[in-house]
Amino acid sequence: MGTGADDTAAQRLRLLQQEFVQPVRTGPGDGRSSRPTHAPAPINISVVDRIRAAVYEVEHHTRTIAPDAGHFTDEESRVYDWARQHTDHLATEQQNALEALIYRQDLEHAIVAGDTTVVRRHPCPQCGCWGLYWRAEARRAVCVNHYCTDDDGISNAWELKRLAQEHVTQKSAVARRAT
Ligand SMILES: [Zn+2]
16 A cells, blocks of 8 residues: 555645635525625636646556556545555555655645645755745746756756655655665
8 A cells, every 4th residue: 555644645636626626506405505705716727627637647647557457437536545556566666656646746736725835845856955945937846055056057946746756765765774
């Protein structure tokens, strides 16, 4: 089985659904008439698309490495459990690649929901300092260390994919040492 401690991707996906996607039911007998002051929020199409794309990516990745997995037909936030169940017999590298994908989506879901502070929980892959911040237009986490730059003197910036890979590699090494 996968790593329980990081299993927030499913929770975050559910949160996105609740916050941005859940169609507001109206009419009698919906049980929500006691909260009339809230105007119904419009369904956020871009978040719907985003969730759909995320689920498809996990499903596609899973079927690529575990062709017997078949099609994923369950509720969207269960796709991570589904993927882990169908890949838990595979080699560690393949499981880690899946975990990195899931963890990257976890970060993405958080950022879509407005929490960009998740990148601060990661050390800079280059200099190891704790001071990454999210630059939305570049879609990258930028290092605050003034000496941590590329050849052109531009601050090093990391895709979420890279942070996720580092995170999973680190965790995997810790787990190996513990056994
Ligand atoms: Zn750095």
